[in-house]
Amino acid sequence: MIQKSRLHIPHPPARPGEAPDFSYLKISAPGEVPRPDVNTPAMEMADLAHSMVRVLKDDDKTTGPWNPHLEPEVLQVGLRHMMLTRAFDDRMQRVQRQGKISFYIKSTGEEAVAVAQCMALRPGDMLFPSYRQQGLQIARGRKLVDLMCQCLSNTRDMCKGRQMPIMYHSREGNLFSISGNLTTQYPQAVGWAMAAAMKGEDNLAASWIGDGSTAEPDFHHALTFASVYQAPVILNVVNNQWAISTFQAFAGGGREPFAARGLGYGIPGIRVDGNDFLAVYAVTEWAAERARTGAGPTLIEHVTYRASAHSTSDDPSRYRPKEDSESWPLGDPIKRLKQYLVQLGVWTEKQHKALELELEKHASDSWKEAVTYGTMSEGPALDPSDMFEDVYKEIPEHLKRQREQMLAEGGK
Amino acid sequence: MAQMNMIQALNSAMDIALSRDPSVVIMGEDVGYFGGVFRCTDGLQRKHGDHRVLDTPIAEGGIVGTAIGMGVNGMRPVAEIQFADYIYPAFDQIVSELARLRHRSAGDFFAPITIRSPSGGGIRGGQTHSQSPEGIFTHVCGIKVVMPSNPYDAKGMLLSAIEDDDPVVFFEPKRIYNGPFDGDPDKPARPWTTHPKGEVPEGHYTVPLGKAEIVRAGTDATIVTYGTMVHVAVAATEKCGIDAEIIDVRSMAPLDVATLRTSVEKTGRCVIVHEATRFSGYGAELSATIQEECFWHLEAPIQRVAGWDTPYPHAFEWEYFPGQKRIINALRTVMEA
Numbered sequence: 001m002i003q004k005s006r007l008h009i010p011h012p013p014a015r016p017g018e019a020p021d022f023s024y025l026k027i028s029a030p031g032e033v034p035r036p037d038v039n040t041p042a043m044e045m046a047d048l049a050h051s052m053v054r055v056l057k058d059d060d061k062t063t064g065p066w067n068p069h070l071e072p073e074v075l076q077v078g079l080r081h082m083m084l085t086r087a088f089d090d091r092m093q094r095v096q097r098q099g100k101i102s103f104y105i106k107s108t109g110e111e112a113v114a115v116a117q118c119m120a121l122r123p124g125d126m127l128f129p130s131y132r133q134q135g136l137q138i139a140r141g142r143k144l145v146d147l148m149c150q151c152l153s154n155t156r157d158m159c160k161g162r163q164m165p166i167m168y169h170s171r172e173g174n175l176f177s178i179s180g181n182l183t184t185q186y187p188q189a190v191g192w193a194m195a196a197a198m199k200g201e202d203n204l205a206a207s208w209i210g211d212g213s214t215a216e217p218d219f220h221h222a223l224t225f226a227s228v229y230q231a232p233v234i235l236n237v238v239n240n241q242w243a244i245s246t247f248q249a250f251a252g253g254g255r256e257p258f259a260a261r262g263l264g265y266g267i268p269g270i271r272v273d274g275n276d277f278l279a280v281y282a283v284t285e286w287a288a289e290r291a292r293t294g295a296g297p298t299l300i301e302h303v304t305y306r307a308s309a310h311s312t313s314d315d316p317s318r319y320r321p322k323e324d325s326e327s328w329p330l331g332d333p334i335k336r337l338k339q340y341l342v343q344l345g346v347w348t349e350k351q352h353k354a355l356e357l358e359l360e361k362h363a364s365d366s367w368k369e370a371v372t373y374g375t376m377s378e379g380p381a382l383d384p385s386d387m388f389e390d391v392y393k394e395i396p397e398h399l400k401r402q403r404e405q406m407l408a409e410g411g412k
Numbered sequence: 413m414a415q416m417n418m419i420q421a422l423n424s425a426m427d428i429a430l431s432r433d434p435s436v437v438i439m440g441e442d443v444g445y446f447g448g449v450f451r452c453t454d455g456l457q458r459k460h461g462d463h464r465v466l467d468t469p470i471a472e473g474g475i476v477g478t479a480i481g482m483g484v485n486g487m488r489p490v491a492e493i494q495f496a497d498y499i500y501p502a503f504d505q506i507v508s509e510l511a512r513l514r515h516r517s518a519g520d521f522f523a524p525i526t527i528r529s530p531s532g533g534g535i536r537g538g539q540t541h542s543q544s545p546e547g548i549f550t551h552v553c554g555i556k557v558v559m560p561s562n563p564y565d566a567k568g569m570l571l572s573a574i575e576d577d578d579p580v581v582f583f584e585p586k587r588i589y590n591g592p593f594d595g596d597p598d599k600p601a602r603p604w605t606t607h608p609k610g611e612v613p614e615g616h617y618t619v620p621l622g623k624a625e626i627v628r629a630g631t632d633a634t635i636v637t638y639g640t641m642v643h644v645a646v647a648a649t650e651k652c653g654i655d656a657e658i659i660d661v662r663s664m665a666p667l668d669v670a671t672l673r674t675s676v677e678k679t680g681r682c683v684i685v686h687e688a689t690r691f692s693g694y695g696a697e698l699s700a701t702i703q704e705e706c707f708w709h710l711e712a713p714i715q716r717v718a719g720w721d722t723p724y725p726h727a728f729e730w731e732y733f734p735g736q737k738r739i740i741n742a743l744r745t746v747m748e749a
C-alpha cells in the first residue's frame with residue numbers, strides 16, 4: 001500500500017437526527033485528581049491538564065482534596081447568583097423574542113463558571129470577560145436593571161447606546177468593557193496583571209474566552225506574555241463544546257485538551273468539571289493563590305456545555321442533536337449544587353421553588369423598571385449628539401463640525 | 413540648548429518621561445538591554461531598570477494588547493513597533509480595542525498609550541522596511557496620528573503624545589533620524605547640527621499635537637507635506653525658484669485645517685506631497701479638505717505627489733521615491749494652470 005498524505009476534517013460525534021454521543025469526553029472520578037502545592041512546576045503537574053478536577057459525586061456528596069469546604073451560606077449565595085443569572089437570561093431571551101431588544105446571548109448550563117469563579121476572587125481583581133459570563137456581573141452585584149438598560153440602549157445604559165446588547169462594563173465593579181472581537185481581552189488581562197505586579201499590588205486579572213476563541217492569535221500572545229513575565233493572571237477557556245455551529249475540535253484539534261496548551265508555555269493547565277460549582281471554585285482559589293504568591297499564571301479549561309443556542313440569532317437544531325443538552329454527562333450546574341445542599345439538609349425543594357419564583361419576579365420587576373428609562377421605540381431617549389463624545393478625551397474640531405451638521409439636519 | 417539628532421531627541425523625551433512619571437513604561441522588541449535597533453532607547457534600561465524598559469516577545473499584537481491592559485491599570489506605556497511595516501499584527505488591537513475603548517465604555521476605561529514606529533523609505537529597506545502606513549491609521553477614529561520632521565518637534569511631540577490621555581500613533585521618519593535629507597541620495601549625508609531644529613532643549617517641553625507648522629513662508633503656492641518630505645520640498649522649492657509656502661502637517665489626525673486654509677486662500681495653488689502610496693492615501697483627505705475649504709480661492713487643480721501605487725521596490729528606490737524632480741514638476745503644473 002502506498003501511504004499518502006491526507007487531510008483530516010474534524011467531525012462532531014453526532015449530527016441532528018443521530019443519538020448524542022459524548023464518549024469522546026475524558027471524565028475523571030470525583031476526588032480522583034490530587035491537589036498539588038501551588039508552587040509545583042507546570043510539567044510536574046501535567047496530569048492536571050489531562051484529567052478533570054471534580055468534587056461533587058453522583059450521590060450529591062463531596063469528595064477529595066479539591067473540596068473547598070465552603071459554608072452552606074456561601075453555597076446558598078452561589079446558588080442564588082446562578083439562579084438569578086438563569087432567570088435574567090430567560091427574561092432577556094423572552095423580551096428579545098418580543099422584539100424589545102435586538103439581540104441576546106444566554107449562558108444557560110455554564111453559570112457555575114462565572115459565578116463560582118467570581119466568588120473565589122476578590123473585589124479588587126480585574127475581570128476581562130467575553131460575552132457569555134453575565135454571571136460575573138451578577139455575582140459582582142451589578143443590578144439587573146443596569147444590565148437590562150444596557151441591552152435596551154436607553155438613557156441609563158452605561159455604554160450610552162454605543163454597544164450592542166450584552167457588552168456591559170463597570171469601572172467600580174472592576175468588570176472590563178466587553179468587546180465583540182473575540183479574544184482581544186486575553187492579552188489585555190495579561191497586561192493589566194503585569195501592571196499590578198509592577199506596582200506591587202496583589203490584585204490579579206482574570207479573563208474568559210470560549211473554546212473556539214483559542215484559535216485566535218491573541219490566545220498565543222496572552223500565554224506568551226503571561227509566561228515570559230509570570231503575570232498574576234488566570235486565563236480561562238470555557239469549553240462549551242461549540243463555537244456557533246463549529247465543534248470544538250476545529251479549534252483544539254480534538255487530540256489534546258485545551259488545558260494542555262498551557263504546558264508548552266510552562267503555564268500550568270488544569271481541566272475542571274465546569275458544571276461542578278465546588279470544583280470550579282476550588283480550582284480558581286488555587287490559581288488565585290498562585291497568582292498572588294508570585295507563582296504566576298494558570299490556564300483553566302472549564303468543561304461544560306452550551307445548553308442554549310449560541311445567541312438569539314442561532315438555531316442549534318440545524319447542526320447538533322436536539323437531545324444533546326439533556327445527555328450531557330456532567331449535568332446541570334444549578335441542579336447539582338441544589339442537590340448537594342438538599343443532601344446537606346440546608347435546602348429544600350420548596351425553598352428552591354420559592355427562590356425560583358422570587359428571582360423570576362425580580363427579573364420581571366427589573367424589566368418593568370428598565371423600560372421606564374427608555375426602549376428602542378419609546379422615550380426617554382439618549383441624545384444622539386452624544387455619539388461625538390468620548391471618541392477622544394476632548395471633542396476635536398472636525399467632530400464638533402459634524403455634530404453641528406447632524407443637529408442642523410434635525411436627526412433622522 | 414543641546415545639539416541632538418532625532419534619535420537623541422526621542423531618547424531624551426523618553427528619559428524625561430520615565431523620570432517625571434512613574435507610570436511611564438517603555439516596551440518593545442530589542443528596546444531594553446540593547447537600546448533599540450535604531451538606538452532610540454539606548455541607555456534607558458540601564459538608568460530606569462528592566463521593569464520600566466521592557467524587552468518584549470516578538471508579537472506586535474501582544475505588545476499592543478498587553479499595553480492596553482497596562483494602560484487601563486494606570487500605566488502609560490510607550491510601545492515601540494520596530495518598523496511600521498510590522499505594525500499590522502497589532503492592527504486589530506489598535507483599531508478595534510485601543511481606538512474605541514473610551515467610546516465604547518462611555519469614558520469609563522481608556523488606555524493612554526503611545527505607539528512609536530519608524531516609517532518611510534530611502535534606506536534601501538525594500539518593501540518590508542520602507543512603508544508609510546499613516547493613512548491606514550488616520551482612517552481610524554479614536555487615535556491620534558502624528559509624524560515629526562525634525563529633532564526639536566520629535567522630542568516635544570513625543571512628550572505631548574506620552575502625556576496625552578488619548579492613544580497616539582507616533583511615526584518616526586527613519587530616513588531623517590540622523591540628519592535632514594533633501595531627496596538627493598548622491599549628496600553626502602548632512603547631520604542635524606547643520607539644521608536649526610537640531611537645537612533641542614535638554615529639559616522638558618512640549619510641542620502641541622494637532623498643530624501644523626509653516627516651515628517656509630511663500631506666496632506662489634502651498635506645499636502640504638510631513639516627515640522626510642518636508643526637507644525634500646524645501647530643497648525642491650529653493651531649486652526651482654517658485655516661492656512656495658511649505659506646511660509641515662506634523663499631526664495628520666487631528667488635522668490643523670485652519671493653517672492649511674489660511675495658506676491656500678493666500679496662494680490659490682496647492683501641491684500635496686507624501687511618501688506613502690497615492691491611491692486612497694492621506695493626500696486624498698488633504699486634497700478633499702482643501703478643496704472643500706478653499707475651492708473659490710483655487711487657481712489650479714490640486715496636485716498630489718506620492719509614492720507610486722506599487723510595493724516599495726528595493727532596486728529602484730529613487731525612481732519610486734517622490735523626489736525633488738517630481739515635486740518641481742507638480743509645482744510647475746499648478747503655476748502654469
Ligand SMILES: Cc1ncc(C[n+]2csc(CCOP(=O)(O)OP(=O)(O)O)c2C)c(N)n1
Nearest residue numbers: 132180181182210211212213240242243244
Ligand atoms: C474576531 C472575531 N471573529 C469572529 C467573530 C464571530 N463570532 C462571534 S462568537 C463566535 C463563536 C465563538 O465561540 P467560542 O469561542 O467557543 O465561544 P462561545 O460562543 O461558545 O461562548 C464567532 C465565530 C467575532 N465576534 N470576532
Ligand SMILES: [Mg+2]
Nearest residue numbers: 210211242243
Ligand atoms: Mg464555545
